[in-house]
Structure formats: C-alpha cells, structure tokens
Amino acid sequence: SQELEQSPQSLIVQEGKNLTINCTSSKTLYGLYWYKQKYGEGLIFLMMLQKGGEEKSHEKITAKLDEKKQQSSLHITASQPSHAGIYLCGADRYSGGSNYKLTFGKGTLLTVNP
Amino acid sequence: DAMVIQNPRYQVTQFGKPVTLSCSQTLNHNVMYWYQQKSSQAPKLLFHYYDKDFNNEADTPDNFQSRRPNTSFCFLDIRSPGLGDAAMYLCATSVQGNQPQHFGDGTRLSIL
Numbered sequence: 001s002q003e004l005e006q007s008p009q010s011l012i013v014q015e016g017k018n019l020t021i022n023c024t025s026s027k028t029l030y031g032l033y034w035y036k037q038k039y040g041e042g043l044i045f046l047m048m049l050q051k052g053g054e055e056k057s058h059e060k061i062t063a064k065l066d067e068k069k070q071q072s073s074l075h076i077t078a079s080q081p082s083h084a085g086i087y088l089c090g091a092d093r094y095s096g097g098s099n100y101k102l103t104f105g106k107g108t109l110l111t112v113n114p
Numbered sequence: 115d116a117m118v119i120q121n122p123r124y125q126v127t128q129f130g131k132p133v134t135l136s137c138s139q140t141l142n143h144n145v146m147y148w149y150q151q152k153s154s155q156a157p158k159l160l161f162h163y164y165d166k167d168f169n170n171e172a173d174t175p176d177n178f179q180s181r182r183p184n185t186s187f188c189f190l191d192i193r194s195p196g197l198g199d200a201a202m203y204l205c206a207t208s209v210q211g212n213q214p215q216h217f218g219d220g221t222r223l224s225i226l
Contacts, residue, residue: 031212042118042204042217043157088156092212098164100211104156 003027004091006105013079014113021074021108023089029069031092033102038085046074046087076110084112117141120205120218127195128226135190135221137205145211146188148180149204151220157204163188164211192223200225 003026013019023032031050035043047056049065049072056063060077076083086109090102119138127133137146144165149157161170163182177199179191192199202222206215 033214035217040202040220040222042120042219043206043215045214045216048214094212095169098211099162099169101159101162102215106156 004089004103004105006087006089006108008108009106010109010111012111012113015080016078019076019079019110021087021110023072023074023105025070025091027070029065029072029091030094031100032065032069032072033090033092034063034072034074035088035090035104036085037088037107043088079110079112081112081114084110086110118205118207118216118218120203120221122221123219124222124224126224126226129197130194133192133195133223135192135203135205135223137188137190137218138186139207139216140186141207141209141216142185143207143209143216144185145208146182147206147208147215148188148190149206151202151204160190195223195225197225199223 005024007022033048034046036046037043047063052067052069054065062075065072086107088107089105092100093103095101117140121136147162148160150160151157159171160174160178161180177193182188202220204220205218208215
C-alpha cells in the first residue's frame with residue numbers, strides 16, 4: 001500500500017512568517033492532492049499535482065511535486081490566522097477497473113499566532 | 115452553496131441501535147465515498163460507489179452498509195453501533211476516480 005509520511009506533525013508559526021509542509025511517498029505518485037481541514041469539519045480541496053516538477057499556486061499557498069514524483073511540498077507565504085488548520089496530503093492508488101482510492105498522510109496541524 | 119451535504123451534522127445513538135447517515139450532492143458526480151475519521155487520524159475509506167457499482171474495502175466491518183438509490187444520494191447504515199464506531203463520518207464525491215474529491219462537512223457520531 002502507498003505510505004505517505006508528512007512532516008512536521010505540527011507547526012506553530014507567528015503571523016506573517018513563511019512555512020513549508022512536506023509529504024513523502026514510498027512509491028511514485030501519480031496524483032497528489034493537498035487538502036485542508038478545520039477541526040470538526042470536512043476537507044477542503046486545495047490543489048492537485050500530477051506531473052513531475054509541477055507547481056501550482058493559489059493565493060499565498062504554493063504546492064510542488066518533485067521531478068521524481070515521490071515528494072511534494074506545500075509552502076505558505078506570509079501566514080495568517082486563517083491558514084490555521086490541518087493540512088493533509090493524499091495520493092491516488094489504482095484499485096482496478098475505473099476505481100481509484102485516496103490514501104492520506106496523517107496530517108500536519110498548523111497554528112498561526114497573531 | 116453547499117455541494118455535498120451531510121445530515122445530520124451531529125448524531126447521537128445508543129449502543130446497538132441502528133443509525134443511518136445521509137449524503138446528498140448537487141454536483142452530479144459519478145463517484146461517492148464514505149470515510150471514517152477518528153480523532154487525530156487520517157480519514158479511512160469505508161466504501162465507494164462508482165455510479166451503481168459498490169466497492170467495499172476489505173477491512174470495513176460487516177456492521178457498515180451503504181445504499182445509493184440514485185446519483186444524488188448515498189446512505190451509510192450502521193446496523194449495531196459499538197462504542198468503537200464513534201467518529202466523524204465524511205462523504206465525498208468526484209467526477210471519476212482519479213480526480214479531486216469534494217467533501218461534505220461530516221457527521222459526528224456519538225454512541226451512548
């Protein structure tokens with residue numbers, strides 16, 4: 001099965017600081033997703049990466065997939081309290097026919113202090 | 115506008131008393147998923163429907179069943195809830211299997 005390791009497990013930063021969260025896979029990634037979850041709520045889709053070297057940005061959040069497609073990073077520039085939450089990476093795992101499944105990393109808890 | 119709607123947000127049931135959680139979608143997506151998420155853990159896939167085709171995870175307890183009467187609705191039935199079934203249950207949809215999943219806000223299930 002696809003193992004996804006996220007680091008760090010938790011992160012506390014001061015508002016305005018930059019930060020990076022990493023997601024490392026034991027296997028080649030064919031579809032890598034980043035989600036954000038606030039406590040007690042569902043997951044919000046942030047970005048999807050498929051190609052080696054791909055980089056996508058949305059507002060102050062940038063995600064990259066390395067050339068070998070085994071590691072992804074999520075970078076937040078000038079963090080704000082609204083960025084606080086749990087960030088989860090997920091990877092597609094093909095399970096036959098038209099079926100794919102998402103396996104998730106354990107998440108990174110981000111706290112942003114005003 | 116909410117696109118994946120889960121009801122209720124909070125559900126309390128008694129040990130052993132059957133309970134049904136519901137999920138509806140306005141996205142007309144082919145695939146619907148049910149996940150179980152326990153505190154401080156990643157979501158764990160229970161089963162999914164690709165259109166009408168049901169796909170059960172090997173380690174999903176027999177206690178858990180699902181129904182998808184039409185494209186828009188999917189239900190999670192827990193026949194005899196045990197204390198270990200207390201969790202957040204998340205419903206998600208996607209156009210097809212290898213596309214982003216869109217999640218509802220979840221139903222938090224408590225067992226008394």
